[in-house]
Each structure stands twice: as structure tokens, then as C-alpha cells.
Amino acid sequence: MFEIIPTRTEPNQTIFDWYKRRKKINFNPPYQRVSGLWDISGRQLFIDSLINSFDIPKFYVHRLLSSEEGYFFSIVDGKQRIQSIFDFIENKFPLSKDFVLYEDGSDKLAGKYYEEISSQYPKIINQFDQYILDVVQVVTDDEELIREMFLRLNEGVNLNNSEKRLSKNSFLNNKIKEIVNTNKLFEMIQFKNRRYEYEELLTKIILIEQEEGPVSLSKKNLDLLIDEYKYFNIKIEHILDSVNLIIENMIRIFEGKEFLLSQKSIIPIYYLFVKEKSHANSEQIGEFLSVFDVMRYENRKLDILQSNPILIEFDRLNQQGANSKNSIKKRYLIFEHFYNAFLAGTIKINTITELNENDLDD
Numbered sequence: 001m002f003e004i005i006p007t008r009t010e011p012n013q014t015i016f017d018w019y020k021r022r023k024k025i026n027f028n029p030p031y032q033r034v035s036g037l038w039d040i041s042g043r044q045l046f047i048d049s050l051i052n053s054f055d056i057p058k059f060y061v062h063r064l065l066s067s068e069e070g071y072f073f074s075i076v077d078g079k080q081r082i083q084s085i086f087d088f089i090e091n092k093f094p095l096s097k098d099f100v101l102y103e104d105g106s107d108k109l110a111g112k113y114y115e116e117i118s119s120q121y122p123k124i125i126n127q128f129d130q131y132i133l134d135v136v137q138v139v140t141d142d143e144e145l146i147r148e149m150f151l152r153l154n155e156g157v158n159l160n161n162s163e164k165r166l167s168k169n170s171f172l173n174n175k176i177k178e179i180v181n182t183n184k185l186f187e188m189i190q191f192k193n194r195r196y197e198y199e200e201l202l203t204k205i206i207l208i209e210q211e212e213g214p215v216s217l218s219k220k221n222l223d224l225l226i227d228e229y230k231y232f233n234i235k236i237e238h239i240l241d242s243v244n245l246i247i248e249n250m251i252r253i254f255e256g257k258e259f260l261l262s263q264k265s266i267i268p269i270y271y272l273f274v275k276e277k278s279h280a281n282s283e284q285i286g287e288f289l290s291v292f293d294v295m296r297y298e299n300r301k302l303d304i305l306q307s308n309p310i311l312i313e314f315d316r317l318n319q320q321g322a323n324s325k326n327s328i329k330k331r332y333l334i335f336e337h338f339y340n341a342f343l344a345g346t347i348k349i350n351t352i353t354e355l356n357e358n359d360l361d362d
Contacts, residue, residue, distance in 0.1 A: 003138075003139040003140070004136060004137075004138060004139075005063070005136070005137040005138075005139060010135075010137065013132050013133055013134075013135055014129060014130050014131060014132055014133070015050070015085055015089075015128065015129055015130070015131045015133060016129035016130065018082065018085075018133060018135070019085070019086060019089055019129075021072065021073075022086055024070070024071055024072040024073060025061070025071065025072070025073045025074070025075060025082075026064075026069070026071040026073065026074040026075070027075055027079055027083065029062070029074040029075070029076075029146075030147075030166070030167065030169065030173065030174070030177070031076075031146070031147045031150045031166075031167035038080045038084065040093055041096070042080075042084075043080075043084040043087070043088070043093060044093065044094075044095060044096040044099070045096070046081055046084050046085075047084065047085070047088050047095060048095065048096065048099055050085070050128060050131055051095075051099075051101070051109070051124065051127075051128055052101065052102045052103075053127075053131070056081070056134075057078070057081075057134075058077075058078070058134045058135070058136050059075075059077065059078035059081065059082060059133055059134065059135045059136065060075075060076040060077040060078060060135075060136050060138060060149065060153060061073040061074065061075055061076060061078075061135055061136070061137055061138065062074040062075075062076050062137075062138050062140070062146050063137045063138065063139045065139070065140075065141050066141075073137075074146070076138065076146060076149055076150050076153065077149075077150065077153040082133075088114050089114050090114075091113045091114050091115050093113075094111050094112055094113045094116075095109050095110060095111060095112055095113075095117075096110065096111070097110050097111045098110065099111070101124075108121070109121065109124070143169060147167055147168070147169060150167060160195050160196075161200075161219050161222075162195060162196035162197070162199060162200040162203075163195060163196055165200075165203070165222060165223055165226055166196050166199055168226055168227070168230075169230070170226050170227070170229065170230045171229055171230060171231050171232045171236070172206070172225070172226055172228075172229035172230070172236060173226055175236075175240060176199050176202050176203060176206070177199060179202060179240075179243075179244070179247075180193075180198045180199055180202055183244075183247060184251050185247050185250055185251050185254075186198050186202075188251070188254055188255075188258045188261055189201075189258075189261045189264075189267075190258055190259065190261050190262035191262060191263075191264060197264060200222075201264055201267055201268070202243075203222050203225065203226070204217045204222065204268050204323075205243060205247075205267075205268060205271050206225065206239060206240070206243055207221060207222060207225050208268060208271060208272055208275075208328075209239050209242050209243050209246075209275070210225065210239050213272070214272065214325050214328040214329040214332060215325055215328070216323065216324055216325040217268065217323035217324075217328070218323060246271060246274055246275050246278070247271075249274055249278065249282060250270065250271065250274050252282045252286075253274060253282050253283075253285050253286040253289070254286065255286075257286055257289070257290055259293075260289055260290065260293055263318060265318045265319070265322035266318055266331075268328065269328060269331045269332055269335065270289070272328065272332050273285075273332060273335050273336075273339075276332075277339075288338075288339055288342045291342060291347060292335070292338055292342075295311065295338075295347075295348075295349050296311050296314065296315060298349060299311040299312065299349050300315070302349075307349075308349050308350050308352075308353055309353060310334060310337075310352055310353055310354070311334075311349070313330070313334075314330075314331055314334050317330055317331050318331070337352050338351070338352060
């Protein structure tokens with residue numbers, strides 16, 4: 001079944017009508033973007049357009065034929081816009097301080113919240129509430145059609161690789177989202193989860209686990225991984241069990257050392273290192289990683305002639321080509337050499353200034 005229902009054939013399509021049914025709307029179906037892509041100025045500009053009665057793009061929703069979670073609709077396109085409307089109504093942000101009401105050219109609403117406008121200018125808020133949204137309802141029980149529609153509608157919105165990958169219907173995608181939403185490690189990470197960055201990171205970790213060592217973390221390989229485990233099988237169950245065990249160890253290691261989790265490109269190297277040192281003392285591993293981080297920081301402050309070229313190379317590899325197999329292998333081996341020096345009690349900035357080229361090459 002596939003049916004398109006345009007706005008003109010449906011009653012109760014005003015802003016306030018949709019706000020009343022907000023709890024029946026799923027804002028986070030699997031194919032959707034992470035919330036929060038719009039900054040405050042973008043949201044204010046959109047509300048400005050509504051109050052000043054400008055035409056705005058259509059919204060697309062999936063009208064659900066059945067839902068175990070009590071939803072009647074899922075957002076296909078227009079999530080940021082409709083979320084901005086609801087947040088404005090709930091006084092989560094005001095109008096811009098530069099707002100001008102085109103009707104009379106005044107700035108009387110500038111910087112005001114919905115509640116203030118409702119109290120002081122009820123006629124204006126009533127017009128806002130009664131603004132008819134152009135909501136196209138898609139009725140189907142075929143989720144693949146909805147995913148395809150989402151991708152097509154967003155072709156011009158620069159979806160990043162993670163957003164495209166995570167929009168696929170896949171057992172592994174669902175597990176990745178579940179782990180990110182429930183595992184403490186992702187609460188400890190020091191950068192924000194903008195546009196599925198945590199999910200992208202976990203996908204890379206799972207690929208490393210599947211390959212049991214350094215591997216190219218390219219878009220192609222990550223896409224193939226998600227496609228390979230579209231459905232459950234014993235192999236991916238074992239891989240995820242191993243990932244969860246290593247992540248639990250990482251949680252113990254980075255407890256109180258969350259500052260080490262501020263750069264996303266180094267976390268797969270941490271994972272690989274912790275995996276290979278699974279029988280080592282967690283406290284000792286954490287101490288080494290802290291010492292190594294301080295050494296890198298101190299090395300950056302030195303004159304180029306006094307600094308350690310190996311540590312400079314490590315920093316470079318964290319920034320350039322960080323997803324290549326060779327980069328991952330090099331950084332792991334640098335960890336390994338300095339860790340051995342740490343265990344021997346000889347670790348200093350210039351303890352190791354050369355590495356065997358045969359070790360570093362593929």
C-alpha cells in the first residue's frame with residue numbers, strides 16, 4: 001500500500017492542531033538526523049517567517065498504520081522546522097532582537113517569548129496558531145519506501161556519510177543506536193554527538209573488531225559492514241559481545257580521565273590498544289595513556305629541533321588520513337613502543353625518537 005494525502009484534503013492542519021498531537025509524533029525514526037542541527041538564529045528566522053506569513057516548504061510525515069509505541073506519525077522531512085515551532089510554543093527560545101513585524105513595521109515583538117506575545121498581543125499569537133502547515137501525509141506499510149523518500153528529499157541538504165548510512169534498515173544499525181544510547185562510554189566522551197558522530201565512531205570500532213586489528217575505516221568499508229549485517233547472525237552477535245567487553249574495560253580505564261576522550265580520531269586507537277592489552281592492569285593502562293597525553297602536549301611546546309619527531313608524527317596522523325589502515329597501524333605501534341618504555345620506567349619525551357620503518361610500513 002502506498003498513498004499520498006495532500007494537506008488540502010485533510011482537516012485540522014494548523015500549527016496548533018499539530019502541536020496538540022505532538023506526543024503522537026515520532027521525531028526519531030531510524031532514518032532521521034540527530035536533533036539540534038539548527039542554531040538559534042536559524043530557528044528564530046523560521047518563526048519570523050511564520051509570524052510574517054511567508055510561504056514555507058512542505059512537511060512530510062509517515063502516517064503509521066500500526067505502532068507499538070503509540071505513535072500515529074513519523075517525521076520524514078521537516079523535523080528541524082516542526083521542532084522549532086514546538087520549542088517556540090514552549091518558550092524555549094524568543095524571537096530575534098532584530099525581529100520586525102511586517103504588518104506595521106514595528107519591533108514590538110523583538111526578543112519576546114511565545115508566552116509574552118500571547119499575553120500582550122493575543123491576536124498575533126492566534127494568527128500564528130492558526131497558520132495552516134502544508135503537511136503531506138504518506139500512508140504505507142513499506143518502510144523501505146519511506147527511507148527512500150527521506151533520502152530523496154534530503155539529496156540537496158548535504159546529508160553526511162553517517163546520516164546516509166544510519167538511515168538504512170539494518171540489524172547492526174539498530175544495535176549501534178542502542179549501544180550509543182545506553183552505554184556509559186558515550187556519556188564520557190567529551191565532544192558532542194553532532195550528526196551521528198558517536199554512531200560513526202562505534203561503527204569504526206565494530207569494523208576493527210571484525211577485522212581483529214588495523215583496517216581502513218573508509219566510507220566504503222563502513223557501508224559494507226552495515227550491509228553485511230542487515231540481518232542478525234551468530235557472527236555479529238559474537239563481534240558485539242567482544243566490543244561490549246572491551247568497551248566496559250575502556251570505561252574503567254577512562255573513569256576520571258574523560259579528558260582523554262576529547263578527540264574522536266584517537267578513540268579507535270584507544271580501542272585497539274585496550275583490546276590488545278586485555279590482560280593488563282586497567283589502572284596501569286589509564287596511567288600510561290595520561291602520561292602519553294601529557295608528553296604530547298609538552299612536546300608541542302618545544303622548539304622543532306628539541307621536540308620528538310615521533311610524537312609530532314603521532315599528532316599529524318591524528319589529523320591527516322586518520323582513517324587509513326597505515327595511520328592506525330603507525331599510531332598503535334607508537335603507543336606500543338612508549339608503553340614498553342613506561343613499563344620499564346624509562347619513559348620521557350625523547351626516550352624513543354626512531355621506529356623501525358619495517359614495523360611502520362604495510
